[in-house]
Amino acid sequence: MSSESDGKFGDYGGQFVPEALMPAIEELTDAYERYVLDNEDGFVDEFRQRLGDFGGRPTPLQRADRLSERYDRDVYLKREDLLHGGAHKLNNALGQVLLAKYMGKDRIVAETGAGQHGTATAMAAAHLGMPCEIYMGRTDINRQRPNVFRMRIHDAEVNPVDVGSGTLKEAINATMRDWATNVEDTHYVIGSVVGPHPFPRMVRDFQSIISEEAREQIREQAGRLPDSVVACAGGGSNTMGAFHEFVGDEDVGLVAVEAGGSSLTIDEEEGLAPHSASLSVGEEGVLHGARTKLLQNPDGQILESHSVSAGLDYSGVGPELAHLADEGRVRPVNVDDDAALDAFHRLSTLEGIIPALESSHALGYLEENPEQLGDLVVVNVSGRGDKDLDTVIEESDRRDLDAAPSMEVFEGGE
Amino acid sequence: MASEPDPATESDIEEAFADEPALVSYVAVGDPDAESTKEYVRALVRGGADVVELGLPFSEPIAEGPTIQQAIRRALDAGMTPDRYFDLVADLSGDVDVPLVCMTYYNLIYQYGESEAGPEPFVEAAAEAGISGLIVPDLPVDESGPLKEACEAHGLDLVFIVAPTTTDDRLDRMLDRATGFVYVQGRLGTTGTRTDVSSETHVSLDRLADTKLPKAVGFGISEREHAREIVAGGADGVVVGSAFVDIIAEQSSAGSQTQSDDVAEQKNVADRLEAKARELKEGALAGWNEVPEPEGK
Numbered sequence: 001m002s003s004e005s006d007g008k009f010g011d012y013g014g015q016f017v018p019e020a021l022m023p024a025i026e027e028l029t030d031a032y033e034r035y036v037l038d039n040e041d042g043f044v045d046e047f048r049q050r051l052g053d054f055g056g057r058p059t060p061l062q063r064a065d066r067l068s069e070r071y072d073r074d075v076y077l078k079r080e081d082l083l084h085g086g087a088h089k090l091n092n093a094l095g096q097v098l099l100a101k102y103m104g105k106d107r108i109v110a111e112t113g114a115g116q117h118g119t120a121t122a123m124a125a126a127h128l129g130m131p132c133e134i135y136m137g138r139t140d141i142n143r144q145r146p147n148v149f150r151m152r153i154h155d156a157e158v159n160p161v162d163v164g165s166g167t168l169k170e171a172i173n174a175t176m177r178d179w180a181t182n183v184e185d186t187h188y189v190i191g192s193v194v195g196p197h198p199f200p201r202m203v204r205d206f207q208s209i210i211s212e213e214a215r216e217q218i219r220e221q222a223g224r225l226p227d228s229v230v231a232c233a234g235g236g237s238n239t240m241g242a243f244h245e246f247v248g249d250e251d252v253g254l255v256a257v258e259a260g261g262s263s264l265t266i267d268e269e270e271g272l273a274p275h276s277a278s279l280s281v282g283e284e285g286v287l288h289g290a291r292t293k294l295l296q297n298p299d300g301q302i303l304e305s306h307s308v309s310a311g312l313d314y315s316g317v318g319p320e321l322a323h324l325a326d327e328g329r330v331r332p333v334n335v336d337d338d339a340a341l342d343a344f345h346r347l348s349t350l351e352g353i354i355p356a357l358e359s360s361h362a363l364g365y366l367e368e369n370p371e372q373l374g375d376l377v378v379v380n381v382s383g384r385g386d387k388d389l390d391t392v393i394e395e396s397d398r399r400d401l402d403a404a405p406s407m408e409v410f411e412g413g414e
Numbered sequence: 415m416a417s418e419p420d421p422a423t424e425s426d427i428e429e430a431f432a433d434e435p436a437l438v439s440y441v442a443v444g445d446p447d448a449e450s451t452k453e454y455v456r457a458l459v460r461g462g463a464d465v466v467e468l469g470l471p472f473s474e475p476i477a478e479g480p481t482i483q484q485a486i487r488r489a490l491d492a493g494m495t496p497d498r499y500f501d502l503v504a505d506l507s508g509d510v511d512v513p514l515v516c517m518t519y520y521n522l523i524y525q526y527g528e529s530e531a532g533p534e535p536f537v538e539a540a541a542e543a544g545i546s547g548l549i550v551p552d553l554p555v556d557e558s559g560p561l562k563e564a565c566e567a568h569g570l571d572l573v574f575i576v577a578p579t580t581t582d583d584r585l586d587r588m589l590d591r592a593t594g595f596v597y598v599q600g601r602l603g604t605t606g607t608r609t610d611v612s613s614e615t616h617v618s619l620d621r622l623a624d625t626k627l628p629k630a631v632g633f634g635i636s637e638r639e640h641a642r643e644i645v646a647g648g649a650d651g652v653v654v655g656s657a658f659v660d661i662i663a664e665q666s667s668a669g670s671q672t673q674s675d676d677v678a679e680q681k682n683v684a685d686r687l688e689a690k691a692r693e694l695k696e697g698a699l700a701g702w703n704e705v706p707e708p709e710g711k
Contacts, residue, residue: 014557015554015556015557016520016552016553016554016557017476017552017554018476018477018551018552018554018575018577019551019554019555019574019575019576019577019579019580019584019588019599020575020577020578020579020580020599020602021579022554022556022577022579022580022584023577023579023580023581023584024579026581163483163487164473164487169474173474173475173476176476177476177477177479177603177604180476180477180602180603180604181602181603181604182602183579183602184579184602271473284531285521285524285525285531286519286520286521286524286552287474287521288474288476289552294521296521296525298525299495299496299522299525299526300472300496300521300522300524300525300526301472301473301490301522302473302474302521
């Protein structure tokens with residue numbers, strides 16, 4: 001494993017950003033080291049306190065009895081869906097908005113894909129009294145309307161991004177441009193373990209509370225460490241959060257489930273990849289401040305990714321995950337849209353938990369390959385699926401999924 | 415400060431600043447198509463451009479404002495690729511007599527060529543096509559080692575952008591590696607036309623007063639008066655992009671009906687680009703005449 005002191009993970013990571021941002025990144029690196037790593041002014045204590053009081057941590061690790069029976073092994077769910085806001089995103093958003101406050105910044109900007117990070121940032125900003133603007137692709141705004149309302153309700157500005165495919169990639173570009181313009185008083189709360197150093201490490205550190213709790217909880221409840229930890233991977237923040245404290249436990253398998261979308265192919269003519277599996281099939285390149293694995297054409301133009309789940313729909317992935325995958329420590333796998341939708345309905349039906357479509361990918365892998373995961377499995381339920389209901393109803397109907405409930409109760413009205 | 419070693423020989427980019435203030439003009443190559451780009455570059459040079467920045471379009475142009483973002487989108491949609499770009503540069507470098515600078519993002523440089531990823535094959539192809547220097551807005555000095563090495567091997571200048579936020583320590587590191595000219599980012603934010611000259615520009619120029627390399631200010635310059643003020647304030651040149659790209663964009667959005675319309679329209683745009691270049695160059699020259707003691711370039 002490489003030293004992290006230079007902001008690199010093996011060959012991945014680094015700081016590929018415009019010069020105008022570099023001083024801010026140096027300032028942030030300094031603040032990260034002082035407040036987050038060294039707990040200066042009691043930053044970490046305040047962060048942990050607020051994660052508990054405001055966020056509701058610790059989240060439970062719950063044995064899923066019916067899934068355990070179905071797969072004939074012990075399946076535990078790390079319930080990040082029960083964190084305030086309904087997803088793991090608050091861990092990072094609260095950490096960064098608090099850090100911005102310690103740094104004396106007076107404005108927050110953030111990008112959002114599914115709207116979960118935007119919502120979490122808007123909540124954290126409201127909680128801490130910071131003005132907040134969120135950039136969101138037009139396509140995502142249309143498919144995640146409830147989250148747009150939530151951000152607005154927390155008094156965040158939502159700035160639509162109309163270029164390109166109107167998803168997370170364009171939202172990140174737009175947020176970086178805002179940051180480059182307002183860098184002196186603004187902190188960019190990046191939403192995943194991506195971007196220039198120190199973001200990948202810092203976001204991982206804020207998210208690693210997930211594995212810190214889960215590791216302790218599974219030892220208490222099952223008496224030992226798990227055979228596998230399974231988490232979905234888009235940019236990779238819940239993934240690194242769920243894995244980090246287990247990385248040193250060599251017998252614990254770490255499975256990163258990417259969005260297989262509709263197919264793992266690449267359409268170079270159209271510049272499209274109908275999936276978001278950058279760990280599985282991506283190539284090394286430089287995007288959004290870091291060297292990592294990317295979906296790109298041979299020239300290096302970035303491809304538009306696709307997933308039924310907006311939160312996984314990203315052409316890159318965190319540099320540390322790319323490194324851990326190259327090292328063989330993390331096993332990248334993928335699950336397609338259909339299997340994720342099935343898994344969404346399955347958990348809702350069997351366990352009374354509506355998972356986010358993102359998390360449904362992790363659960364889909366459990367269905368497809370339980371024997372690959374050993375006798376004791378932890379699945380990270382990174383978020384709840386209320387935000388996805390419109391998408392799920394539409395997509396299930398289109399596919400005529402057996403697992404989906406009939407909605408004919410609505411017919412014949414008007 | 416400004417202790418960079420004198421390069422053994424002055425590059426052709428530096429020479430372009432030697433006698434009078436330089437107009438550095440930018441276009442996105444392939445916007446709206448390759449043939450038009452050649453026409454437009456010739457027009458800019460006729461108008462007085464001393465250096466032409468040829469933008470190689472990248473799908474994620476994080477340093478650009480809306481004008482150039484859209485130009486890049488049009489160029490990509492029209493099929494521009496690095497190989498086609500180099501073909502076009504090779505054609506152009508035969509018939510315009512000014513240094514051509516490639517402006518692009520690091521991933522395209524990093525991916526180019528069949529061999530293992532790295533900047534060398536791109537730099538080699540650029541040098542062969544007739545490119546004199548590179549500007550890479552998402553490559554800060556901290557990550558520029560491998561590219562700098564390749565540029566030195568192939569005789570290309572590597573231009574760095576000095577931002578209003580750049581610290582003294584960072585400025586020293588940049589000046590250690592910079593060749594060609596120093597690109598002074600006139601204001602925070604992205605590229606695009608503005609109505610005034612930012613006070614940040616003057617602060618940056620003062621900081622660079624002792625720097626031997628020529629200094630050209632960009633980001634937001636669109637009119638004669640801006641160019642005059644900036645050169646009078648101590649710059650050796652101005653970098654103008656969006657003001658030209660705006661003219662080209664009007665043509666693309668007009669959507670002509672026939673081929674002869676296209677030719678006429680292309681001519682019209684070329685004339686306007688030439689006139690705009692002349693206006694800016696005249697502004698720069700007017701500013702130069704106001705400087706009591708030109709810096710002996």
